[in-house]
Amino acid sequence: MLSIEMPGTTVSLLAAAIILALCALYRAALPKPIPGIPYHAASSRRLLGNVPAMLAYITKSEGTFITYVTDLMDSLNSPIIQVFIRPFSKPLVILADFREAHDLMTRRKEFDRSDVVGDLFLGVAPNHHIRQKTNDAWKAQRHLIQDLMTPTFLHDVAAPAILKKVNLLMDLWRAKARAARGHPWVANADLNHMSLDAISAFAFGAGFEHSAVQPDLDAVKAQDYNVPSSIDEPVVFSQGQKDQLLQSILDLTHTIGEVQGNPSPRLTWAYVMRKPKIKEAAKSKDDCLKRELQDAVKRFESGNAQDVKLRSAVDRMVLNERDLAEKGGRPPEYFSGVMIDELFGFIFAGHETTSTTLCWGLKFLADNKDTQDRLREALWESFITAKEQGREPTIEEITGARVPYLEAVMEEILRCAGAASFVDRQAMVDTQLLGYGIPKGTSVTSLVTGASMMRPAFEVDEDRRSVTSQSTKKDGRDRAWDPSDISSFKPERWLVTSEKGTAFDATAGPQLAFGLGTRGCYGKRLAYVEVKIFLIVMMWNFELLKCPPALSGYKSNLYMTHEPRSCYVRLREVGPLGA
Numbered sequence: 001m002l003s004i005e006m007p008g009t010t011v012s013l014l015a016a017a018i019i020l021a022l023c024a025l026y027r028a029a030l031p032k033p034i035p036g037i038p039y040h041a042a043s044s045r046r047l048l049g050n051v052p053a054m055l056a057y058i059t060k061s062e063g064t065f066i067t068y069v070t071d072l073m074d075s076l077n078s079p080i081i082q083v084f085i086r087p088f089s090k091p092l093v094i095l096a097d098f099r100e101a102h103d104l105m106t107r108r109k110e111f112d113r114s115d116v117v118g119d120l121f122l123g124v125a126p127n128h129h130i131r132q133k134t135n136d137a138w139k140a141q142r143h144l145i146q147d148l149m150t151p152t153f154l155h156d157v158a159a160p161a162i163l164k165k166v167n168l169l170m171d172l173w174r175a176k177a178r179a180a181r182g183h184p185w186v187a188n189a190d191l192n193h194m195s196l197d198a199i200s201a202f203a204f205g206a207g208f209e210h211s212a213v214q215p216d217l218d219a220v221k222a223q224d225y226n227v228p229s230s231i232d233e234p235v236v237f238s239q240g241q242k243d244q245l246l247q248s249i250l251d252l253t254h255t256i257g258e259v260q261g262n263p264s265p266r267l268t269w270a271y272v273m274r275k276p277k278i279k280e281a282a283k284s285k286d287d288c289l290k291r292e293l294q295d296a297v298k299r300f301e302s303g304n305a306q307d308v309k310l311r312s313a314v315d316r317m318v319l320n321e322r323d324l325a326e327k328g329g330r331p332p333e334y335f336s337g338v339m340i341d342e343l344f345g346f347i348f349a350g351h352e353t354t355s356t357t358l359c360w361g362l363k364f365l366a367d368n369k370d371t372q373d374r375l376r377e378a379l380w381e382s383f384i385t386a387k388e389q390g391r392e393p394t395i396e397e398i399t400g401a402r403v404p405y406l407e408a409v410m411e412e413i414l415r416c417a418g419a420a421s422f423v424d425r426q427a428m429v430d431t432q433l434l435g436y437g438i439p440k441g442t443s444v445t446s447l448v449t450g451a452s453m454m455r456p457a458f459e460v461d462e463d464r465r466s467v468t469s470q471s472t473k474k475d476g477r478d479r480a481w482d483p484s485d486i487s488s489f490k491p492e493r494w495l496v497t498s499e500k501g502t503a504f505d506a507t508a509g510p511q512l513a514f515g516l517g518t519r520g521c522y523g524k525r526l527a528y529v530e531v532k533i534f535l536i537v538m539m540w541n542f543e544l545l546k547c548p549p550a551l552s553g554y555k556s557n558l559y560m561t562h563e564p565r566s567c568y569v570r571l572r573e574v575g576p577l578g579a
């Protein structure tokens with residue numbers, strides 16, 4: 001047997017070298033606070049930074065990362081703090097000040113899309129433009145999905161398809177309301193499935209054969225339900241079996257939530273994407289997207305492209321790629337990774353964000369009867385012909401209507417929900433924020449429902465603000481909510497009254513729900529269309545009754561979006577079609 005003998009001094013030197021290397025590694029992993037920006041002192045001395053304190057807080061208070069940093073900001077009395085959540089990485093800077101966030105996103109060229117967001121979608125859509133910095137490649141890729149948010153496309157193609165899906169949800173709710181006989185039931189999945197059907201209809205057309213709501217409706221109709229003895233006890237409805245494709249899509253989007261806030265997202269993705277279930281889900285999703293693209297290409301190639309009616313976002317993207325290829329003198333790449341990921345992007349960016357917003361909306365409306373009554377009155381007045389004829393408003397009536405109170409309700413739901421709870425940017429150079437030095441590469445995340453948005457703002461010395469932020473104030477273009485009712489759900493804050501009457505003012509005060517600036521939400525207009533159709537049709541058909549306090553809490557979960565923990569509905573049929 002071969003044995004290696006080492007002299008004692010060599011062993012000691014080796015041991016010392018290992019100890020030194022471990023010490024250096026330990027030091028490198030320890031948080032490196034950015035000078036001046038407040039932080040939790042004890043966390044700065046721990047390898048895992050704020051993570052242990054945050055987990056303890058979340059367990060104790062049933063809070064989330066959002067409530068943790070909000071409380072930390074309060075205790076440090078600062079609109080800007082830093083937290084340490086990734087070993088070996090720069091601190092994450094958290095900002096809760098609308099004026100500075102607005103300035104940073106709309107006027108400060110030193111900030112761009114952050115790597116944190118890029119990492120979040122790495123596994124499911126590595127080629128999606130959300131991961132790119134704002135450069136020529138990003139601009140070129142956005143051409144692929146141009147014209148999808150024009151009023152013509154939204155009103156003529158998207159809205160009718162979405163209305164069909166909302167109507168299917170109304171059928172489900174009629175069936176449930178009749179079976180529930182005044183009892184509440186949990187509605188998160190209903191809205192989640194309707195939003196998945198709606199965004200799929202936008203992406204693939206109203207004729208897309210997969211539906212998440214239909215099996216739920218079939219399941220409710222197939223069963224007799226016994227209601228509990230107490231009227232406040234919820235009825236538990238069984239869900240239908242989803243087909244393989246929709247289940248795959250749900251599984252894939254769910255993985256994004258698992259990676260959110262993870263200290264090493266790249267490693268996690270490498271692991272997650274190798275799981276057999278997720279690998280299979282990704283294949284099933286890719287096969288479906290390729291099939292949809294192939295069908296669209298075939299339709300356009302078999303006839304005169306000008307005469308083929310646009311049915312979906314896939315159709316528009318195929319035409320865009322054809323035109324871009326022609327202009328660039330290259331063959332079209334209809335089935336590239338970029339086309340596939342951009343298409344899937346509609347779903348991962350537009351599905352849960354919208355359904356979570358609607359879940360919060362149901363809660364706010366159920367708990368604010370006056371708002372609900374006023375909204376229904378405003379809708380009855382706007383769609384007077386439909387009401388008199390005892391029918392639902394048509395899609396033309398819906399898309400053509402401007403109802404100030406409805407717009408105010410939508411804006412207020414978006415403000416209070418904060419479904420996408422952070423808006424990220426990254427410093428591309430060494431720069432300044434609220435008077436503190438921000439090293440190049442630092443990610444800065446703005447809280448969508450933090451101070452100045454849903455809580456009174458922190459005081460900030462004017463001279464700590466950026467030059468551009470100061471000039472906004474001097475020009476009288478800064479906006480702030482009245483701190484006395486900033487936390488309340490109050491649609492009226494978005495209305496202005498003049499001698500011409502009452503109008504909706506989108507600039508009445510701070511709003512960060514869709515981010516801001518060049519990298520603000522691409523799908524914002526589609527989201528408004530979906531929320532508008534849903535609210536009109538839902539208000540037309542149902543009254544949302546208050547649920548018992550035990551089912552009406554405002555605690556939330558933070559996965560991919562900021563979701564209400566309990567979203568129950570108790571529905572009574574109303575209106576011209578009501579019982």
Ligand code: HEM
Pocket residue numbers: 105113129130131345346347349350351353354357419420422423424512513514515516517518519520521522523524526527
């Ligand atoms: C109520 C629903 C929605 C909310 C609350 C929401 C919110 C957001 C937010 C906060 C951002 C980041 C903006 C920024 O960094 O400034 C974003 C980006 C984005 N959203 Fe939405 N979104 C919604 C619906 C949609 C829909 C329906 C789609 C597509 C069909 C969509 C597609 C996107 C895309 C592609 C981006 C990335 C844009 C870029 O990086 O250039 N979103 N969204």
